[in-house]
Amino acid sequence: MNAISERIVRLRYQIIIMVTAITIMMAYFMKDLEVNADVMSYLLEEDASVQLFNQIGETYGGNDMVIVGLEGCDVFTYKMLALVSQVTDSIREVPGIGYVTSLTSTMDIRSAGNGIDIGPLVDEFNIPEDQKTLDSLRAYILSNPFFSGKLVSEDATATLVIGRILPNVNRVEVMENIEKIMAGIPFEGTVFYGGVPVTLMELNRILIGELLKIGPVAFMLICLMLYAGFRNFRGVFLPMVTVVVSIIWTMGLIALLGYQVTLLTNTIPILLLALGNDYAIHVVHAVMVEQKMNPYKALQRAVRYIMVPVVLASVTTMLGFFSFIAGSKLEMIREFAMFSIAGVLFSVVLTILLVPALIAVMNKKSTVAVAPQKPNLFDVIPEKLLALSFYNRKKLLAFWVLIVLISVVGITRISRSVDFVDYFKPGSVVRQGDVVLSEKFYGSNPIYIRFSGDMHHPEVLNMMSDAQDYMRGFDYIPYTYSLADLIKQLNHAMGEGMHIPDDSEKIAQLWFLLDGQEVMEQLVKYDLQEGIVQGFVTSTEMQVLSEIETNFNAYVKSHSNENCQMAVTGVPILLKQLDENIVNSQVRSLAIAVLCVILLTSLLIGSAKSGLLAVFPIMVTLVALFGLMGFAGVPIDVATVLAGSVTIGIGIDFSIHFISRFGEGKRMRLDARESLDRAIRTSGKSIIISMLSIVSGVVMMVFSSLIPVQRLGLLLAFTMLVSGMATLTLLPMVLIKR
Amino acid sequence: MSIRFYITLLATLLILAGGNQLFAADAGEILIRMGDVLFARQDQTSRVKMILTDRNGNERRREAVAWQKGTNQHLFRFTAPAREAGIALLSLPDDVIYLYMPAYGRERRVASHMKSQSFAGTDLSYEDLEIQKYTEDFSALLIEQTETHYVLELTPRPGVQSGYSRIIAFVNAEHYYPETMKTFDRKGREFKVIEYLFEKKDDYWYAREVFITNLSRDHKTRVVFDDVRFDTGLEDEIFTIRNLMWQ
Structure with missing residues (x-):
């Protein structure tokens, strides 16, 4: 480890030049970035x-x-x-x-x-x-x-x-x-x-403008937070350089590989702005802790101490994102995960290479190390929290148990949403159009039932007509249309009433009148062996989508026969499919993330039991997250589905840093309490700074024009606060019991 | 300046000012001659095959027997496919069209403005069946003349209801039958291209095959006339509603 840190210091100029060159190249590729908001x-x-x-x-x-x-x-x-x-x-x-x-x-x-x-x-x-x-x-x-x-x-x-x-x-x-x-x-x-x-289209527009709107504000807020924590230029400059460079590299990579910015990859810069800091904050803080020594030695020592936990923390974050690649079938979520992993990787590589290189250069320019500072709020808070976990264990435990119990009630109320219209704020173009369409018209979401059979056959046309009656039996499908309607109208025009003729020759002869009309190409296949019933659905509420999927699939299955096979599809069915994929993504990615994190933490601590206990704070955070979603009426959607696994990936970093510092104390033969005290002194402050800087970044998503992104930002801000607090209060209780 | 110069100048100006009129007069004559060629016979009987092809290359076929007398009496009786056999269309003067459907055992009059609609799923409209209408309803302008063709621009005369705003007709310069017609819809968009393959039989030129491409539908129709007979003395009785319903 010493050799690595020595080499980094020695090659500092080369590293800086190389990073600058890659950044210029990636920034150049970024000009080719394209946006694709088409979730479907x-x-x-x-x-x-x-x-x-x-x-x-x-x-x-x-x-x-x-x-x-x-x-x-x-x-x-x-x-x-x-x-x-x-x-x-x-x-x-x-x-x-x-x-x-x-x-x-x-x-x-x-x-x-x-x-x-x-x-x-x-x-x-x-x-x-x-x-x-x-x-x-x-x-x-x-x-x-x-x-x-x-x-x-x-x-x-x-x-x-x-x-x-x-x-x-x-x-x-x-x-x-x-x-x-x-x-x-x-x-x-x-x-x-x-x-x-x-x-x-509206999503597309928002995605393009969003970054320019939120990015600078988030940037400024995180800078302020870092300055409040470190009270010096270095503490702000180093994490922010790391983050900005990793964002440029990630977005450049998206363009270079020919991918497009989606509703989800659009949030990567903000997430990286929040997350990427984390690693650099720990390095900068570690250097400051060791600052009593010779600057170079302090740097080497800090790098040596910090490299393992930083790498581990980044690995867990990447595992959080990886859980989407392994657990989601939705390409958009997988792409988001892939480039988030790349972003985290870039952040950690830059933290390990660029930050020490820059510190080395800065130390050379100014041999005066960072001036010792008086303890500030960021030093005091962790110590107070530790004291709380020592002296008010029962109260603290009762508090967390209460949080969990309340959250469990909230979880039962959790809802889901795939309604794109809900993404927009009231008054937006989409909402305005939706209001007129739902008030004055039959809706805009088509549903189709395909009939494979002879379109001259009365039985087939009657099946179409019956299916239309069935569809119109649902309040939210006021309108349907098919060849059967036209045949009935023509039969009526021939003086035989508004029904399907019972003679296939009559149908064939009526068809003769319709042949060549443009509308026929929209209703029947040219060989007349297939036709569709088209309907419009006025609602995309989850209950409606579920009803449609269940009832219509059952209907087409039970009503198909040897003369006519039926199948159903349409925007509501695809939206339900999207919902199922989102739910599956949620369940699978959470399971994978939890397993990976338990495994990794157990390896780090050297005990499976302790590994399980170490992820306790993050489990509590997850329960609180879903409880909040249930109570606040925040549905699981294409964006909020990310909150759980991202929380695990990021939140576990706090535990890893804490456990790692605790382990150092143990190795120094300190007792559990002394080790905890040391862990709080060395990592508590950086956890607080890191937590607040992440919160400052993600909370900026609240200014997004898209409601799911707003919700994601607020949820992540909430989980970061909870997981930070849980780490600093629950983890000491768990570790002292070991 | 010599008198000869002034005469030449005057002649040039006259041609420039009145050239279109001269061409128009010629064009009208060409159109009349085209009508003469097409309707030289008193009557015509033929078997008609219609092959319809959609944009994906799928085909559908229809067959009929067609009787035609003069320029404005037509009777089509479909013979294939089997379930359409017996359907008959009777076209009479003044845009009167009757349709007979044997399965219903009754006839229905088809609204006059349907004449611009597709005929039996083909790319021909009811209007296209009445070629003589070009001479009556359209004014012509000769826009190009080559050794082999006259190119006429036909536009509906005022007050005439047509599905076309303009037709560019390529007329054979030797025999005066149309070889190609490019039609434009009422909004001026290119609509259909109709190509004719003419043959001579019993001193009459007749379209052995017609290829129609509907550009807006991306749909094609090939119409083949077989077993063509001319001047067999078709009675007016054939072109009546009573006969329409006879099978």
Whole structure:
């Protein structure tokens, strides 16, 4: 160890030059960073629902919907209908859009006397201008359940143009193009947007601006915290250089490897800003503790003492992140974990190499070591806490038991959420659009049931019709559409009533009338051996998603037969899938993180029993975390799912530093109490500084425009405080019993 | 300046000012001659095969027997596939179209504005079936002339309802039948490309095959006319609702 620290000091200039060169290179790569907020694009391709969803997109000209709403003017005027036609044409031209449905591009079947009329609902080439025709059009459309509430609001003040997005295209790009087009179309009313793509576009925008907004504030706050702790330039400069360089390296690596910044990797800089300090803080503090000696000797000694716990602490943090790679199937979470590990690795390597090198250079420039300081709050707090654990053990224990018991109650109340709309603050574009869509229209989340069978067969069409009745039986699916509807309407037009004919020849002949209509390509496969029922779901509440998944899967299973196989997919099913993956990620990653940390701590202490006891503070923290989530109504979502394992990874560092210093005391043949006293003096202060600097960093996430990121920041701040406090109060009780 | 110079100048100006008119007059004549070629026969009977191909290359086939008398009486009776056999379409003057569905045993009149809609799932509209309409409903402009082709731009005459805002027709310069038509929808977007393969039989030129590409649907149709017979003396009785319902 001495040899290493000597070598670092000797090669200090080379190290500084090399780090500078790599940093410049990585900063250069950062210019290529791209953002991808499309959470849905990270769903598992091999999953049957995802495959079916994509297959439907390919066969039927799109699966996901982008909704453009025009609100605030009477829809049934020449001007508005002409505008709808213009918007429809413009959206149709956007690359990635399959079909567009609007008042001027949807098909209608009418019958009068002996006549039959199949054609556009509103002829885009012949929009009515006279009031009488417009009034009769209004009366006809508003009384038709296929159009009223789907394409035009019941009060005729809003209308929708719905684009179907082809599979495997960048939904955000499509949405951005549509928004650009809409900005160029003059309209007196309000344009609003709906559907998953608009939420993704907004996410994308937020992700780009977020770092620039939160980063500098977090940076300043951590600097202040470090200065408050160390009261000198070095104590601020060294940890912050380490952190900034490791952030540049990590983000550069993301770009270099061709990955994109996601909702989660976007939080890495803030996390590193908070975490990366931790290692450097311990080194700087160790150097200060040894400062009575010759500066070089102090540095070597400090590096020697600190290297093992710092490396171990970083390994546990990396294990916390690794638990996501091993435990989550969601690519987005795995990517986040991968680059967080890289970031932590960079931080620790820089702490071991760059910090001593810089200290060595600084010591050379100024032979005066850091002036001894009077004990401050950061020295006093740990000592007070230790005293508390010595003299008020029972009270302290009762306090933690109470926390755990209350938290257990909270855990039973924990909820889950995958509703993207919930990510945004009230008043945001997404929320505004969502309000209009849910109040005036049928919703924006498509659900599909695929029917594999002969589309001429009455049984198959009746199955479709029955499935539609079943779907509409749920309050949150007010609207469905399929070939069966059209066949019923045509049968009615032929004078035989609004039902599916019982003769397949009749169906074949009705089909003849529909053949060639653009809408047919969205409803049936060209060979007529497959068709879909499409519905819209108005809610993405977890209970609704669970009901849909359970009931619809059971329905398609029990109603399929040898003539017709049914399968269900759609945005609600994929969201449920996402939720299940999140929950699985949570359970697996937590289990893996806990096991890894117990194993590592046991190895460090040299006893499995003590290892288990050493992770006690972090277990208490976890229980408190989930208890808080339950009481505060913070759901487990794609971001908050990270809190548990990240807490283990970071929180255990406090224990490791403490246990490591305690072990040194034991090796110096001090008794348990003296060893604890030494551990508090040497690591207590750095734990407090580290804890507060992490809290200062992560708490900045509260300024995020995204609610899950806000929640993650607050949760991590909470767990850091709890785990720091638990380490300094519970661990002494555990260690003194050994 | 000589008188000869002034005469030349005047002639040039006249050509520049009135050239389009001269071309237009020629174009109208070309269009009339095209109509003459296409409808030279009194009547026509043929078997029609329609091969429909979607954007993924999937095919669907339909077969029919077609009768045509004059320029505006058509009867299509479908023979294949089996479950569509017997469906019949009767097209009469003044945009009157009747559809008969044997499974229902009754006919229905198809709304006149459906004429721009797809005919039997093909890329032809009901309007496309009535080639003679070009001469009646469109004004023509000769926009290019080569050794082999006249290129006409056809635009609907005022008051005429058409699914097309413009048609560019490539007319064979020797025999005056159309070889290709590029159509544009009412918003001016390129819509369909119709290519004709003409043959001569019994002194009449007729389209042996027609290839239609619908650019907006990315869909293709090939129509093949077999067993074509001309001037067999088709009675007007054939083109009646009573006959439509006869199988």
